[in-house]
Amino acid sequence: MMKKIILVAAAVLALNVLAACGKTGDQNHAGGNNHAGHGASSGQPNDERPVGEKGAEEMDHGRGHGGHGSNAKPTAENLQASFAFPAGAAKANEETELTIQVKDKDGNPVNQYDVNHEKWLHLIMVNHDLSFFSHIHPEFKGDGTFTVNTSFPAGGEYKVFADFIPTGGANTTLSEWVKVEGEEGTHTAIVADANLVKEVDGKKIELSMSAAKPKEDVTLTFNIRDAKTKKGINDLQPYLGAVGHVVILSEDAKQYLHVHPIDEKATGPEAKFATSFPQSGTFKIWGQFQHNGEVFTVPFVVNVK
Structure with a gap:
């Protein structure tokens, strides 16, 4: 009799355990569906992503920069x-x-x-x-x-x-x-222009500057007109992919600026460039533009103080 009681109790206990396990399994399954939904875009859980392969790709990309084996980014230094x-x-x-x-x-x-x-x-x-x-x-x-x-x-x-x-x-x-x-040419003193108007290749170019102080943002505006008719030239052609290019040097050639236009697709008569002079002193500015298939260069000298 005692053995039968023990057997019945054991059976009841086993049934309860199995029922509990069934409920736990249902909860995990529901949670599993939610988890699969979050990771559906990648097709695999985030913690299973092959990070080792991705890291190697980034390292190879870094080594390729500059054509040398260093991981450091190539700089002037x-x-x-x-x-x-x-x-x-x-x-x-x-x-x-x-x-x-x-x-x-x-x-x-x-x-x-x-x-x-x-x-x-x-x-x-x-x-x-x-x-x-x-x-x-x-x-x-x-x-x-x-x-x-x-x-x-x-x-x-x-x-x-x-x-x-x-x-x-x-x-x-x-x-x-x-x-x-060879024989050296005559040395010419670098003197600021009295007015910022030049005539080059049948074009009259006027330069205006929004400021002329060191370390301040400045807009350089080149106004390009036909020297004879005085009409603005509005069909400038792209030169090296832009309406123009500007190079600026300090008089001792120690400070160098290569400035690109604010609106590269502009066609004139105005071409605007944003820059900043690094220090006070005399600077020479060369603006380069293209019209009717010919590149023309116009120089200006300015004082920054």
Whole structure:
């Protein structure tokens, strides 16, 4: 009799346990459906995402920037550029090849660049008194090297600026003074223009500045008109993907600014550029525009104080 009682009690206990387990299972199943609904967009729970594969992809992407093995972003501080001529120095009024090589701080060539206004590298060249200005575009040859054929109008020192964006980095400018053999031209003092109106290639260009103080936002407005008819030119053509480009240098060529327009798709007669002068002093401004298939350059000298 006692054995029967024990067996009945055990059976009742087992039934209760099974019922409880059935209820718990239903709750988990409902919760499982909700969880699946939250993760439906990815097709798998968040904690099952292959983070290892994603991390490796990001690391490879970082290594590819700048064409070298460092994970650090390429900046002017960890990049260097050399400028060289085949004979060691250029000669005045003779065409020569200029080679620019960009390397990282470890000496590895930088081979990846972002297109910056249709070009990988903009080369700006000026002489010691800023009376000569050239804006050209070397061709990439690989191994961190660009080359371009150019010439210089007189002997003396010229400063060359390589302006580019290494992939993964910011806009970078590296520069150097180079020697050109031959008779030097007459040195002209850099003096601010009495009025900011110039005539170039049959066009009358007036420059107005919203301010002329250091470290303040300033808008440069170029008003471009036909020199004869005085009518505004409203059919400027894109130059390097924009209505125009502006390069600004301090008189000692230590401060360099390459300024792009506020409205790149503007067609004139006004072209506006936003910038800020880094310090007081005398600055030379070159505006470059294109009309009827011809690029024209207009220079201005201003005092910032």
